[in-house]
Amino acid sequence: xxxxxxxxxxxxxxxxxxxxxxxxxxxxxxxxxxxxxxxxxxxxxxxxxxxxxxxxxxxxxxxxxxxxxxxxxxxxxxxxxxxxxxxxxxxxxxxxxxxxxxxxxxxxxxxxxxxxxxxxxxxxxxxxxxxxxxxxxxxxxxxxxxxxxxxxxxxxxxxxxxxxxxxxxxxxxxxxxxxxxxxxxxxxxxxxxxxxxxxxxxxxxxxxxxxxxxxxxxxxxxxxxxxxxxxxxxxxxxxxxxxxxxxxxxxxxxxxxxxxxxxxxxxxxxxxxxxxxxxxxxxxxxxxxxxxxxxxxxxxxxx
Amino acid sequence: xxxxxxxxxxxxxxxxxxxxxxxxxxxxxxxxxxxxxxxxxxxxxxxxxxxxxxxxxxxxxxxxxxxxxxxxxxxxxxxxxxxxxxxxxxxxxxxxxxxxxxxxxxxxxxxxxxxxxxxxxxxxxxxxxxxxxxxxxxxxxxxxxxxxxxxxxxxxxxxxxxxxxxxxxxxxxxxxxxxxxxxxxxxxxxxxxxxxxxxxxxxxxxxxxxxxxxxxxxxxxxxx
Numbered sequence: 001x002x003x004x005x006x007x008x009x010x011x012x013x014x015x016x017x018x019x020x021x022x023x024x025x026x027x028x029x030x031x032x033x034x035x036x037x038x039x040x041x042x043x044x045x046x047x048x049x050x051x052x053x054x055x056x057x058x059x060x061x062x063x064x065x066x067x068x069x070x071x072x073x074x075x076x077x078x079x080x081x082x083x084x085x086x087x088x089x090x091x092x093x094x095x096x097x098x099x100x101x102x103x104x105x106x107x108x109x110x111x112x113x114x115x116x117x118x119x120x121x122x123x124x125x126x127x128x129x130x131x132x133x134x135x136x137x138x139x140x141x142x143x144x145x146x147x148x149x150x151x152x153x154x155x156x157x158x159x160x161x162x163x164x165x166x167x168x169x170x171x172x173x174x175x176x177x178x179x180x181x182x183x184x185x186x187x188x189x190x191x192x193x194x195x196x197x198x199x200x201x202x203x204x205x206x207x208x209x210x211x212x213x214x215x216x217x218x219x220x221x222x223x224x225x226x227x228x229x230x231x232x233x234x235x236x237x238x239x240x241x242x243x244x245x246x247x248x249x250x251x252x253x254x255x256x257x258x259x260x261x262x263x264x265x266x267x268x269x270x271x272x273x274x275x276x277x278x279x280x281x282x283x284x285x286x287x288x289x290x291x292x293x294x295x296x297x298x299x300x301x302x303x
Numbered sequence: 304x305x306x307x308x309x310x311x312x313x314x315x316x317x318x319x320x321x322x323x324x325x326x327x328x329x330x331x332x333x334x335x336x337x338x339x340x341x342x343x344x345x346x347x348x349x350x351x352x353x354x355x356x357x358x359x360x361x362x363x364x365x366x367x368x369x370x371x372x373x374x375x376x377x378x379x380x381x382x383x384x385x386x387x388x389x390x391x392x393x394x395x396x397x398x399x400x401x402x403x404x405x406x407x408x409x410x411x412x413x414x415x416x417x418x419x420x421x422x423x424x425x426x427x428x429x430x431x432x433x434x435x436x437x438x439x440x441x442x443x444x445x446x447x448x449x450x451x452x453x454x455x456x457x458x459x460x461x462x463x464x465x466x467x468x469x470x471x472x473x474x475x476x477x478x479x480x481x482x483x484x485x486x487x488x489x490x491x492x493x494x495x496x497x498x499x500x501x502x503x504x505x506x507x508x509x510x511x512x513x514x515x516x517x518x519x520x521x522x523x524x525x526x527x
Contacts, residue, residue, distance in 0.1 A: 013342075015342055016342065113339045113340070113345065114354050115342055132354070133354075134339075134348070134354030134355050134357065135355060135358055135440065135441075136339060136440065137438070137440035138456070140444075140449060140452075141452055141453045146449060150440055150444070152441070155355060155358070155441070247450070247453050249450075249453040249456070250453060250457075252457055253453075253457045253460055257457070257460055257461065258340065258341055261340070261341075261464040262343070264464065265464065265467055265471070268468050269471060272471060272472075272475035272479075275400065275475070275479070276475075276478070279400065279401055279402055280402065281478075281479055282402045282479055282480045282481060284482055284493060284495045285499075286495075288495035288498045288499040289493060291495070291498050292493070292495045292497065292498035293309075293495075295498070295505070296494055296524070296526050
């Protein structure tokens with residue numbers, strides 16, 4: 001849970017202070033989603049709703065298996081279904097459990113203007129702290145994966161917490177517990193990578209030459225990883241970004257403009273102040289009033 | 304202070320009310336905007352009742368500013384048209400900043416510096432308005448792509464910094480040239496002030512027998 005007493009934060013949004021990080025002797029965790037084992041049963045989606053007490057509004061049918069049709073403030077994980085025709089002309093049904101990937105370098109956290117509204121735990125979980133959230137939507141712009149959703153009711157941002165409340169007391173996330181095929185695994189990141197490698201070797205032996213792990217280095221790696229049959233083309237899986245990165249625009253805004261701007265504003269104020277100290281104020285003098293009076297009376301004389 | 308009897312009207316009452324509504328909106332937008340721009344200044348959100356209130360109210364104040372600012376533009380645009388004299392004035396800017404106004408071409412109702420503030424604001428306020436609508440999450444989120452909103456957010460921040468710098472120039476000039484604050488608070492200036500800073504304007508008023516703010520105004524000039 002995202003309260004400061006947790007004392008294991010490695011990052012806090014919008015703060016220049018060192019976060020309370022003394023109790024950080026934790027192993028990095030990861031959830032491994034083995035897309036190749038997924039049967040699309042949506043048990044994970046139900047378990048997420050169940051554990052987190054989420055009941056998103058009933059959606060309309062829009063011609064696809066997705067239900068609801070998109071992530072939402074009350075839908076933190078969503079099975080996405082993509083039909084792909086492979087080189088042999090066979091149909092592949094690529095089903096991906098979408099949700100927050102818990103980036104090592106979280107774009108949402110970087111973009112967030114509210115101190116402590118987004119935190120990163122030592123175990124890698126990126127969590128939203130609703131009481132500090134101001135509902136500006138900057139996290140939505142920071143995220144390379146289009147994950148956070150702002151509630152129109154309470155104007156807070158929501159996404160998967162990786163069940164930080166469960167993980168904090170030694171349990172696995174609810175979706176992991178519910179998965180009937182073992183397609184979702186949870187453990188330390190190094191264990192998950194090891195397991196994924198075994199699985200990938202297996203897949204390659206079975207003809208999926210491009211099988212691989214999705215743990216994109218562009219965002220420092222993620223704490224939710226996918227095993228994909230087509231790791232060379234992640235975008236086949238309902239638009240999973242091939243090269244996810246925090247937008248350069250966000251980098252310019254938060255990385256360059258933010259520090260330069262305040263210095264610029266402060267410099268302008270200081271320059272103005274010292275101008276008045278050096279040159280002095282521009283005051284109307286007696287001579288001006290006399291000259292003005294002369295012009296005024298000159299006009300009177302003529303009329 | 305002994306003020307001459309023949310005070311001139313620099314800004315009519317409507318203009319002053321309009322100006323200060325705009326000014327109040329501007330300061331509120333700047334404080335809330337800076338709070339959302341840099342975490343060092345996030346404490347300013349307390350002035351608005353906390354982050355949620357600040358986030359909610361900032362765009363509405365922006366709407367108010369756009370409406371109010373439009374009123375100012377309607378009243379001031381004609382006297383802010385750029386002339387050849389303004390180029391000359393800018394060439395003499397070193398004299399201006401050293402308070403050596405006798406070296407500078409005579410100035411009409413507004414000098415080139417004031418005109419640049421006017422046109423700077425007129426350029427930046429619409430940019431802030433349009434990019435602001437784009438990133439107004441509550442009402443306009445579904446209408447543009449997230450990439451567009453990222454660009455809008457960056458442009459909004461850049462334009463805001465620009466407009467704050469223009470505003471600092473504007474406020475400092477008003478404090479620096481004494482009598483200017485009175486011109487916007489009470490609305491009046493002394494003939495000496497007009498002679499010193501806006502001699503062309505002053506001559507036009509005298510010639511027309513008007514006490515301002517423009518030679519066409521019906522107010523009668525007081526003669527000593």
